[in-house]
Amino acid sequence: MSSPKPPNPIATANAQSGMNTDTALVQNAVNMTNSVGPWGSTTYNPTGSISFTNSQGQTVNIPQYTQTTTYAPEQQAILDKTTKAQDNLAQLAADQSGKMNQYLAKPFEFDNQDAADWSYDLASTRILPQQKQAAADLQSQLTNQGIRPGTAAYDREMTRLTQSNTDQMNQLALTGRSQAFGEAIQTRSQPINELTAFLSGSQVAAPNSGFSATPQASVGGVDYAGLVNSNYQAKVSQSNALMGGLFGLAGAGVSAFAPMKPGR
Known part of the structure; x- marks a missing residue:
């Protein structure tokens, strides 16, 4: 009795x-579930096939499908x-x-002199009159205290006021220059900022579709190679058992016909 022939690995x-x-x-066909909702619909339709040659030189055809999403009329209008507004911004x-x-x-x-002139013009309308009034008040105060012009005390107080005014x-x-510089930079950057805003607003964005994801089903593959191997191993085990049984019977037969020794 011969042992089972091993399965052909290529086959x-x-x-x-x-x-x-x-x-x-x-699995692909099960997953391609058409969906219809208030926002629109998604459908799958066969649109031909692609073919390839496998490792054994066989041509395999694989069907192709096209997924089509259609908005409801209200969503399409949005x-x-x-899109029209974005096109206008892009233009x-x-x-x-x-x-x-x-x-x-x-x-x-940036002209520093213009900034300085702007600061001086601002000072001329308010600060300079205040400083002039402060100088007159200090002179009156010093005079009332008996401190006359030309004295060291008078000169010291007037110098202090002059330094404070300076x-x-x-x-x-400095404040005026900083403000003027900032306004100049803002004026310079304004066209660039507008262009950037136009570009960001012209990016294509679809309305909220509300479509749910296509359900995904998983189909377990068939372990054909494992089944073939298990079947082969079972046949080998069966063959070994049969062979063992035959050898056992043969051994028993030999013992039965063996000659008896003298004296027994």
């Missing part, structure tokens, strides 16, 4: 590959209007960007 692999392909196609951005080369070709300029004007000049 087993080919069969397993075919079953895996069948499982994948079934999308059309949004504005294109027009503005065309002017940027000429605009940015001129270097940024510090006040310097602080005004």
